Amino acid sequence: MAVPGNLVISARSGAHSFDPSQMNMSHVISNLSFGRKIAPRVMSDVKRLIPYLGGSHDRLNGRPFINHRDLGANVTIEHYLQIVKTEVITRGSHKLVEEYEYTAHSSLAQSLYVPVTKFHFELSPMQVLITENPKSFSHFITNVCAIIGGVFTVAGILDSILHNTIRMMKKVELGKNF
Structure with a gap:
């Protein structure tokens, strides 16, 4: 079960007053990540298959959060994080990447x-599971045939509409001449 949590950074001391x-x-967040670090080679293999993966696992990295004193004194900076676990099972090596x-x-x-910096963590009860499912060559051929059949059907409908419209216009022209 996922349990929410907080990380609070503040200045406190029994020997000093603030x-x-x-x-x-x-502050500036240099690196904020969860779980094990994925090897660059494994990550490049996974990103080849799923290009959007990894796009949101370091959103705060390198971002500055600065209070320019526009709000006055005693300003607390809070970060709310919703964490989602993503698992990828690759087809070739059947690797599990978390x-x-x-x-x-x-x-x-x-x-x-005293102002603080707070990180509120909430782990999502949902999980994303990505697996590769290979399709057979016959599935590919069936899809190509369906596309070709659909193109011929639409072309036939358009040809019929055009043919009937021209025929009706000729009848109207012949009817006016008499």
Whole structure:
């Protein structure tokens, strides 16, 4: 079962006192990821099959979150993360690749106490499972025949409409001449 959690970064000390109005919790996230690190070769193999995979597993990396003091003192920066587990089973080697992707939303909020930086984690109960299912050559041939048959059918309908329209116009012209 997935359990939500929080990571709170703040300045606290029994030996020091802090002036909350002088604290700025601006930060840059260098790297934020979940789960095991996937080898670059394995990731390139998986991305060849599923190009969008990995696009949201490092959304916050390298992003600065800066309080320019526009909001005044005691500003807390909060990050809300929804984490989804994605599993990919490749056809050739039957490898299982596990990746945790996340969506992120960040906000600034006034605080009554010492400002902090908060990360709210929520693990999704849903999981994405991607498998490769090979199709047979006969399936390919059947699809090609269906496409060709559909093109001929539409062409036949258009030809019939055009032919009947021209024939009707000729009858109208002949009817006017008499």
